[in-house]
Amino acid sequence: MSSTLPFVHQVPKNACVSEQIPFVEYLHLAPTPHLVAHQCTSCGARFFDRRNACASCFGTSFADADIATEGFVRSFTIVSFAAPGIPVPFVSAIIECDGTSVRGNLTNVTADPEHVSLGMKVRLTTYVVGADDAGTEAVNFAFEPVS
């Protein structure tokens, strides 16, 4: 018997097997996946998109703020109609993460009112949206129930 495994793909030790890039700018994958908001240094308001000025106080200075990866469902809707190619139903929700509201979809839960409820505890998780020819994966986030 040969000691080589015929079906195991051999890759050089230093090769980057599957590089990952975040699907949205405010998702950071390292050291563990978490969201980062732009926090106004004057009033503390947080924004996930890039701002020239704070919508609350018109301050123009922002600092990065790590967002808690666990929270609870503050509001949700079960989406039954979507563009072609998007599987329905799915749950679109507002998650309260230690004082910061985050819009995201729920995953790993049945999308019906029996399985989703206000106040339900959830945590951040990630999934691969797709990969390009070089094997680089685009990673997006969602929230899943804390069991």
Ligand SMILES: [Zn+2]
């Ligand atoms: Zn502000």
